Amino acid sequence: MEIDIRPVGACGALAVLGSQISETTGARVAALERAVHRAHIAGITETVPAFASLLVRYDPLRADYDGVSAELRRLAGDIAAGNAHAGRTVDVPVCYGGAYGEDLPAVARHAGLSEEEVIRLHSGRTYRIYMLGFLPGFPYLGGLDERLFTPRRETPRTRIPAGSVGIGGQQTGIYPMESPGGWQLIGRTPLCLFAPGRDLPYAAGDSIRFVPIDAREFEQIAAREREGHA
Amino acid sequence: MNILFPGPLSAVQDMGRTGHAAQGYPECGACDKYALALGNLLCGNPETAAAIEMTLAGATVQFDQDTVIALTGAACDAKLDGQSIPLNAPMRVPAGATLETGMFTAGLRGYLCVQGGVDVAPVLGSRSTDQKCRIGGLEGRALRKGDHLPIGKPAPGYAFSRAAHAAKVLLDKPWLMRPRTAHAYLGGQVIPLLRAVPGPQDDAFPSESLRTFFSGLYAVTPDSNRMGVKLSGPAVASKNGSDILSDGIVEGSVQISANGQPILMLADHQTTGGYAKIATVIAPDLSAAAQLRPGELAAFRPITAQQAVRLSRETAQQLRYIKELIDHD
Known part of the structure; x- marks a missing residue:
């Protein structure tokens, strides 16, 4: 596997594994991250996967750039092209439209489709999680159907409720916590995705599938989630 | 300790919430980590203990127990019950005493370290305040007038006299007070x-x-x-x-x-x-x-x-x- 390694100050090496957002590059990033964790290299403190790169942070008291770079090259060399890690597929229940997704009519209008058709297209595929960022647990997803591409709202909202599922330009994603934002909101998940100390149900390298639910199911799952955190 | 006046922006910080960047958690922690480490060492804490980071001007704090403090980072004319106290040195503080930090005269960020550290509950391994995610520190926010901050148990084996001696060495070798830059x-x-x-x-x-x-x-x-x-x-x-x-x-x-x-x-x-x-x-x-x-x-x-x-x-x-x-x- 080809790898280009660049220094990040005194504490990091950025392994660049491609130049475009693609399933193949995403799978390489996930494979290298797994290999780094399995290798238990002394002094490596954490890894941050992104679309086409893996940031590997080290403690400069216990490791140095040349040593970490050599390890990364060795690990990348051992990863066969076909040996990419598939990741898990995680179901995320979403109640679409109405008070849960106020912009669903606008997205449907923009696409020239019915609201039902938008829901069918949005929930009809799996989306690879390339990275988490912007907010804790916010997934950068690939693979939105082109027909659903919708420009961001002209006036961003100052408060988007936690769990909102939206479309911003060519991307779709979930707001794990209340936040300002300009995406078009099409639904909401009852899953509690911002819970420090509890593992997220997904990580970079996994895939997400949105599963339509109704308001009653939303309330049932939301109640269970609240109990799980009590 | 009780916050009588927080200053423009004061919050609990330690060395940061590391190890969770892959999930999108910002690091947070002290901006001037050397100043935090130095202050902690002077009052007998591990370098990583939590303290109050103050911005532009300091807080006014009343202590509800006998303790030892150290002020590091930005320069100021801090007063303990009206008496000027030195920076980068350990200071004994009796219960009931009030520390007034005042405007910073040079630098932007000051650290008030206290023996035992600020003992708020850690979140994901850190006591740092993350204002965006509203976690860590005190309720994930900047300090306000009337807040109470618990102080942790002092680490054993601390000798105030040795820390005071170290502060004298720092006066003779002032370059030790900051990273060499x-x-x-x-x-x-x-x-x-x-x-x-x-x-x-x-x-x-x-x-x-x-x-x-x-x-x-x-x-x-x-x-x-x-x-x-x-x-x-x-x-x-x-x-x-x-x-x-x-x-x-x-x-x-x-x-x-x-x-x-x-x-x-x-x-x-x-x-x-x-x-x-x-x-x-x-x-x-x-x-x-x-x-x-x-x-x-x-x-x-x-x-x-x-x-x-x-x-x-x-x-x-x-x-x-x-x-x-x-x-x-």
Whole structure:
């Protein structure tokens, strides 16, 4: 596997594994991250996967750039092209439209489709999680159907409720916590995705599938989630 | 201890919430980590204990137990029950005493360390306040008038006399009070030369832009905060726009924004970003960067990743030397 390694100050090496957002590059990033964790290299403190790169942070008291770079090259060399890690597929229940997704009519209008058709297209595929960022647990997803591409709202909202599922330009994603934002909101998940100390149900390298639910199911799952955190 | 007056921005910070960037959690923690480590050592804490970071001006605090404190970082005329007290030194504080920190006379960020550390509940292994995610510190927010902060149990084996002696050694060897950094002098102003490793996206810039960046003088703008120091100076032009595929950011990353101006990321930085990063300032020099006030100047100097590792080790050694002064006769 080809790898280009660049220094990040005194504490990091950025392994660049491609130049475009693609399933193949995403799978390489996930494979290298797994290999780094399995290798238990002394002094490596954490890894941050992104679309086409893996940031590997080290403690400069216990490791140095040349040593970490050599390890990364060795690990990348051992990863066969076909040996990419598939990741898990995680179901995320979403109640679409109405008070849960106020912009669903606008997205449907923009696409020239019915609201039902938008829901069918949005929930009809799996989306690879390339990275988490912007907010804790916010997934950068690939693979939105082109027909659903919708420009961001002209006036961003100052408060988007936690769990909102939206479309911003060519991307779709979930707001794990209340936040300002300009995406078009099409639904909401009852899953509690911002819970420090509890593992997220997904990580970079996994895939997400949105599963339509109704308001009653939303309330049932939301109640269970609240109990799980009590 | 009780917060009688918090100052413009005071919050609980430690060495940061590391290890969770892959999930999108910002690091947070003290912006001037050397000052926090020094203050903690002087009052008998591990370097990593939580303290109060104060910005631009200090807090007024009343203590509800006998303890030892140390003030580090920004300079100020702090008064304990009306009597001026020295900075970078341990101070005994009787229960009921009031510390008034006042306006900072030089530097931007001061640290009030207390023996035993500020004992709020850790979240994901850190007591640092993350104001954006509203976690850590006290209710995930900046301190307010009337807040009460619990103080932890002191670590055993602390001898105040040895810490006081160490503070005297620091007065004789003032360079030990800060990480060793490079400076230039311009019209009476001390300008920190922030050492930075070019990359990871230095190749997004033509060589004359790299020369501009590493030779220009940059002023800190007023919209700087704990997320980043926004700078204004000679524009750094990129080859094909400064947008990149988002990738991981560290404290010290220098992004070049669309208008060609650098932003030096500090403790509250986002975990990933989509602007090209021309260089990364090394950790020891972030202490100097964290003390820059709006209007003050800084410049960047290129070093290699190998030099960067060596300089980080020297800074750690300096703190170890101070710790040994305090730990042993």
